Amino acid sequence: MSLTIDRIPPIRNTFALRRKRARSKRPTALGDTFSTLMLGLPALIAFALLWEIAPRAGWINALFFPPLSQVLSVLWEMIVSGHLANHIGISLQRASIGFSLAVVVAVPLGFLMGRYPFFEKSSDFLVQTLRNTSQFALLPVFILVLGIGEASKIAITFYAAVFFLLINTIVGVKSVDPLLVKAARSMGTSDWDLFKKVIFPSAIPSIVAGARLGVKTSLFSVIAAEMLAAQSGIGYLIQNSSLMLETDRMYAGILTLTIIGLVLNYLLVAGERRATHWHGTGESGPN
Amino acid sequence: MERIAVSALRKTFTLKPGQTVTVDGVTSDRIAVLDGVDLTIDSGEFITVVGPSGSGKSVLLDVIAGLTEATSGVARIDGIEVSKPQTRTAYVFQQYALFPWRTALQNVEYALEVRGVATAERRDKARHFLHLFGLKGFEDRFPSQLSGGMQQRVAIARALSTDPQVLLMDEPFAALDAQTRDILQSELLRIWEQIKTTVVFVTHSIDEAIYLADRVVVMTARPASIKEIVAIDLPRPRDLDIRNSAAFNAYRGRVWESLRDEVGKAQRDWALASSYAN
Known part of the structure; x- marks a missing residue:
């Protein structure tokens, strides 16, 4: 008997690959974080000093670049007056409503598309087209259709986050180890339990990674929307100060945004680590 | 008492679009894996199945499991x-x-969980089975924090937690190192002798097959049928040293004799397949 195989399909295990990568990215001990901070601090201090000295020494125009101390004192005033908290609250509220809507829409849809090839094939082209249309380009459309109120700002944050979540949910669902599905089936797992107890948990790391990207773009998109058409929010604060040539206030707004971004990123990374804590610590037991 | 009865079992796979196989000059998009398997297994029997790679041993288990x-x-x-x-x-x-x-x-709880067993009860039961496999103190470890041998112990504990009447094992120790393998074979026999469930155990290792089994089933190369069934008349409980006995040696020779031609056939099959695949 002779046997030939014309085409052998490539064997891929994206799950294993992803796991490996996630593991190598794992942050090291606290001591390392501290030393990274110490190494990075001089550059940050130098930048702050330059910002302070350059306008005072007249190297750059103080009207466009007010000294850091002046920016910080305006920032402090805005914190004390509660003015800043108000703007932050509004921006975060818009971003979180849009983002939450994106989760509600993208995760179930991603499950369907990841699990049933028909859904994916029939919607893939549309998704790819929409995904490559910038949310910023669509802002005028949102404003035309939804008005300059809250709805258009929520729409842009939704649009910004939904594709990250959708794509990562699809990837997560598709990368479920077929052996785990087989094992679950052999134990008499029902379709619903298979979804809840096998596919969902194994897709979580990917969904959370998508959420991390989605949250940031949601926030940045709401800022852009607020710059164009709003009466409140960090974006409005920055844009309005710039128009009034209150540059110290403008930089205070930008700085606030930076700090929010940093804190958010830290929280999201921590959340991601929590969601994938079972990926292992490299510690192994005896045989 | 008869527990498992397989009769005239055939399994043919249809290849993916664009893939074909050529068998004896005939091109087809189907590949025959099992070609009329007949096997009867008694309640409480320990059966091992040996055969060349790709001979459809796993498919046989999948059919008995109701997965295929x-x-x-x-x-x-x-x-x-x-x-x-x-x-x-x-x-x-x-x-x-x-x-x-x-x-x-x-993990051990899972099988009981999907059967709707109450939390407290399934936790107790899962703990009992983990302890049975010497995993006391490792209950809260994730699989990535356990060695291969320990992971397989957890998997066997999970399988036994539901008091199955039939236990199907697909080369369960093949990924383990030799010592761990020996230990797990003995542990499996020790526990099996207490619960006497019916076991169908697929393996590549002739020694493993003889050491564990009441009967060794030898499969032919693909498309597979049963070539020979060798009854292993060695006393139980068995000690690992039994592998050095004259009786064991005789069985080893006999199973190998039966398997040799089939392995040769399968190898020629694959050598040819790979020479065309490139």
Whole structure:
């Protein structure tokens, strides 16, 4: 008997690959974080000093670049007056409503598309087209259709986050180890339990990674929307100060945004680590 | 008492679009894996199945497990035809198939959980089976924090937690190092002698097959049927040293004799396949 195989399909295990990568990215001990901070601090201090000295020494125009101390004192005033908290609250509220809507829409849809090839094939082209249309380009459309109120700002944050979540949910669902599905089936797992107890948990790391990207773009998109058409929010604060040539206030707004971004990123990374804590610590037991 | 009855079992796979095989000059998009398997297994029997790589041993287990439909013929458990996974059957895989996001204890609980067993009861039961396999103190470890041998112990504990009447094992120790393998074989026998469930155990290792089995089933190269069934008349409980006995040696020679031609056939098959694949 002779046997030939014309085409052998490539064997891929994206799950294993992803796991490996996630593991190598794992942050090291606290001591390392501290030393990274110490190494990075001089550059940050130098930048702050330059910002302070350059306008005072007249190297750059103080009207466009007010000294850091002046920016910080305006920032402090805005914190004390509660003015800043108000703007932050509004921006975060818009971003979180849009983002939450994106989760509600993208995760179930991603499950369907990841699990049933028909859904994916029939919607893939549309998704790819929409995904490559910038949310910023669509802002005028949102404003035309939804008005300059809250709805258009929520729409842009939704649009910004939904594709990250959708794509990562699809990837997560598709990368479920077929052996785990087989094992679950052999134990008499029902379709619903298979979804809840096998596919969902194994897709979580990917969904959370998508959420991390989605949250940031949601926030940045709401800022852009607020710059164009709003009466409140960090974006409005920055844009309005710039128009009034209150540059110290403008930089205070930008700085606030930076700090929010940093804190958010830290929280999201921590959340991601929590969601994938079972990926292992490299510690192994005896045989 | 007869527990498993497989009769005239055939399984043919249809290849993916664009793939074909050429067998004896005939090109086809189908590949025959099982070609009329007949096997009857008694209740409480320990059966091992050996055969060349790719001979469809795993497919046979999948059909008995109700995970794959036979092309023709039937598999029956206690006289009832298997068409979907049965609650009285448990399956252990070579790659453990533990849920990485669940601890050892939660993994063992899983099988009971999907059967709707109450939390307290299934936790007690899971703990009992982990302890049975010497995993006391490792209940809260994730699979990634356990060695291969320990992971497979967890998987076997999970399989046994539901008191299965049929335990299917697909090369469960093939990924382990030699010492761990020896230890797990002995542990499995020790526990099996207490519970006396019916076991169908697929392996590549002739020694493993003889050491564990009441009967060794030798499969032919693909498309597979049963070539020979060798009854192993060695006293139980068995000690690992039994592998050095004259009787064991005789069985080893006999099983190898039966297997040799089939392995040769399978190798020629694959050599040819790979020479065309490139």
